[in-house]
């Protein structure tokens with residue numbers, strides 16, 4: 001159940017954010033784990049986050065994988081992924097925030113989404129222009145050529161682990177970026193290109209502490225772009241943002257879409273009146 005958020009206490013911020021969105025044609029969004037909290041997936045940082053409660057996990061996962069990818073795969077196939085976090089991911093459905101963000105793409109405002117989430121919920125809500133900068137847990141990736149496949153399209157031969165790529169013979173791993181693993185260069189390039197073309201930047205549900213993802217809003221600010229932040233808790237970006245709305249994305253984004261749609265309808269009505 002989402003916490004109560006008093007929208008009317010922030011009506012001025014909503015109006016500023018809606019004005020910025022309605023006049024943008026190339027908004028780039030950086031989304032983080034907070035976006036999926038209302039889908040029942042815990043965040044890592046922030047109030048109630050898994051790391052806030054349990055502390056940080058070992059940061060050498062990619063070293064372990066690289067030392068013996070075959071053994072990593074053997075364990076993965078034997079043990080599966082059955083911890084509480086994996087179960088929350090399996091049971092999750094897109095929430096109103098995911099759907100509202102997809103609507104902003106549909107009406108030509110959001111051009112591109114850089115998501116740190118691995119849960120596939122943006123795609124399931126209808127977002128099409130996405131870079132999953134930390135990967136997608138339902139996909140596999142070749143660590144050499146960076147080709148990606150949905151898991152169900154790739155048959156793993158359990159007698160020949162680790163699986164290797166048909167195109168370049170590189171080792172295949174889960175697409176999710178492990179601690180210590182470099183972010184795939186194609187994802188970084190596309191995120192940088194999109195940010196360079198943006199006329200507005202928006203961050204949603206991210207603590208803005210994880211680099212390189214956190215560098216994109218900074219780059220946008222350095223280019224003089226306006227920044228909208230949606231996050232119930234303050235982050236290092238809050239003070240720098242043009243407008244910060246301190247509410248849950250599942251409530252803030254649908255309300256923003258409503259305000260943006262009204263502005264767009266008024267613009268069309270005004271244009272029709274002028275042409276009559």
Ligand code: NAD
Pocket residue numbers: 031032033034035036037038041042043044045046047049116117118119134204205206207208209210230231232233235247248249250
């Ligand atoms: P984070 O866990 O570091 O921070 C989450 C942020 O979300 C916090 O700042 C918190 O205040 C905010 N938040 C909490 N509830 C919110 C809500 N209802 N609406 C909007 N914001 C809310 O997340 P991060 O910055 O994305 O970085 C952690 C890394 O962990 C990411 O790289 C991601 O790959 C991974 N992760 C992914 C998932 C997922 O796929 N759903 C979940 C947890 C962690």
Ligand code: ZN
Pocket residue numbers: 142143144145146147165166167168169170
């Ligand atoms: Zn390959």
